[in-house]
Amino acid sequence: MTAPEGQEGLEAQLAQWRQYVQRRRELQPADADELEDHLRGSVDELVAVGLSADEAFLVAVKRMGSLDELSREFAREHSERLWKQLVLTGDTSSPAAGKRPPRDLLVMVGCAAGAAVSIKVPALFGISMQHDGEFYALNFSLFAMPWLAGFLAWRRRASAALIAVLVALFALGAVAANIYPLGDESQSVVLTTIHLPIALWLVVGLAYVADEWRSSRKRMDFIRFTGEWFVYFVLIALGGGVLTAFMFGTFEAIGIVPETFVSQWLIPCGAMAGVVVAGWLVEAKQGVVENIAPVLTRLFTPLFTAVLLAFLVAIIWTSNGINVEREALILFDLLLVVVLGLLLYSLSARDPLAPPGLFDRLQLAMVVSALAIDVLVLIEITGRIADYGTTPNKAAALGENVILLANLAWSAWLLLKFLRRRGQFAALERWQTNYLPVYAAWAWIVVFVFPPLFSYA
Template identity: 50%
Template sequence: MQRHDAVTDADLDELESHLLDRVDGLREVGLHDDEAFLVAVKRLGAVDELSHEYARVHSERLWKQLVLDGHAEPGAADANTLAAASGTSDRADAAGTRAPFWKRANGLAVALALGVGAGAAVKAAALLGADPAFFLRNAALLVLPFLAAWFVWRHRPPVGAVLAVAGAFAVAAVALNVFPWASLSDAQAFGGPVTDTELLASLGAAAALWLMTGVAYAAGRWRSSADRMDFVRFSGEWLVYYVLIALVGAALSALTIGVFSTIDVDVAWFFGEWVLPCAIPGALLVAAWLVDAKQRVIENIAPVLTKVFTPLFAIMLIALVVAAVLQWNIVDADRELLIAFDLVLVVVLGLLVYSYSSRDPLQRPGWFDRIQFAMLVAALVVDVFVLVAMVGRTGEFGFSPNKTASLGLNLILLVNLAWAAWLQLGFLRGREPFDRLERWQTGYLPVYLAWAAILVVVFPPVFKFA
């Protein structure tokens, strides 16, 4: 309960006292100690239900909880709160007990400390003279270990899970910095020359290491479909919060630079050399804290956006399919257009997953489920078009790192989308339970992890680092 920010220390004291009173009462009627404890806990209610009830009853604390850590200003717990949360009107005295300090450490303080560490790591690499290609390869290695450390502190995974995550970071560090990358003068990315395999390995490392941090987030229970979906929810909420922080930070920076320029003081160099290199990675941890601290207090944002954009994306995909059938020029599409189509397919998959994450599994199929099915069918057609174009380009120009990576990704997406459409159709016809749709998406995550790892470890030597 202490991990739930809607509940204060005073609430916990009152709940504990009430629980102990119930145990004593059950023992007096003849139950053994263990039986009395289990029955009392069961009657008190589930942790999530209690947390939501406290957030509802103490609605006057909502705005404070949006800006303060959950235990920063404990409100007064009363009999009404306890009655709403535990289903009784009994009044209990506070027990006055507290957890050890290390368990009550302020989450925001820990997140800020790790964020400062991430910013310091990036800035230290810049001060040591790292070139742009180094930052491209090691961006995930410089920042994501601090996010993994936050998950370890927050969710307490077992030692084996921590070692697995650390091992993944070690393998990626060796592969990205030991491989003999070639240097191409005509290949520019982020201001420095990189090869195709180097760029693919960098993107693959970012994707693979992000998924590996999910092992720490799930506290080692990575085989659980529910825990995988929790990490998917976190990823979507984190992205929304990070973009909002970035927008506000950009506006504040521009305002500060403009105000100082009115008195002929140039601070743009300071923002460019110090604020941005430290704030961009540091905001990753602040966004993670916001998601973790506020997801039980306010409505999640990602599912709401999903409800809005799913119909729009369905219309766009259907229009794209019609245009492609009428003109049939997608076969001759250039590389940039095919990359754009791949991004659209990834967004469609994200919309599908986040709509699953917030749906009531017992609710009957409705109009939104039918729109999802139409979107899936249109996405499948687009994916087939892209595969036809990719096969044609490969036959004409031969295999290359980029074409092979794109071909593999589209085959993976084709399998994912095809089976998702089949399950969605079965759900609409009443032949498939909803949980099968969700389990398919969460169970497919290791496939993306494996493909990202192949881009990092296998592609560079196979294509001779070209």
């Protein structure tokens, strides 16, 4: 093993160890930093006396002293490597799970209540959900995401400078949603409704990574958070649906129809609060969801690969072109985003030191299939623009597909190099995390530049 390869492998192991340490709720980020500094110092000392990077890391973890119990738990989870025989010694009983400070729960409840109340504030100014649907469509992400970002910033003890940046970005989002005179038939209404939540979610990501916004590892943690948040939010939504059904059934049995309460209060307020509660659940119960999300990823990756391949075969068999009307463009872009999401989350849940396997080959097939579809869509879009001129929808779709094309193409190349053992898995992780600002920049461009550029059409 060459020095650079050894160092890269060591950094991957340190990142994995830190990720595990950070699951312990009783340890604050500053504690994790101190422990990592101590571990790095021990590794450097052992490497200096002749041990390889891998050997030095394993021995240093073993020597952590007061963290023996934490090391044993780490050994249990990573028994497929040498952890079990090198670290798992002595008492193997699990320690009692640390209790979450009540303060976290109180802050979460306050933020969730703030999100629930926020969506009803416009009604004080005569803006109702029933008659002003366009306003709520443009602004719905502004009712909950600032509260989730606030909770995460409080959890991370964000600096005053970062909090000021978060406030400025959310204020910018509010301006973007409301400054332009968009008519009911304006395509920019739909584009802003889709792209503003993307831009603001990445602002939430800034609150999540806090002062480590340049860290590739922290960005990957946010990708993991996003997938886990989605799982929890869907579960909350399903539970809310069951609650709503029971409410209708029981109240109707006594002659009361709660339709107004459900549609005007329960569903909108519950959805906004659920955004914050889902984030809190990810923070509080990571060990549970991490067993769910990777399973879902492994289940749907082969299914989506089969669908993409079948679609390509159908195009070749029928010689039919792709419809590039608005609904079709949104559908294809969503399909490509789902493929990218599956790739991202599988990356975040994968052991970076594991050798390439069958699932990695399956991912390559999925990415290449998506790449081929993206190329076909781009050909159709450019052809329509050349023949009939551009529209906001087509311009947005063109830009998004170019951005996805670049991401998917380089991801496929890095995956191929990894499968051929000519590249490191860490390079694929870094590419994806470094590409996130591109999506943020494009979302803000669509929200701010497109409406006046196309005369608010």
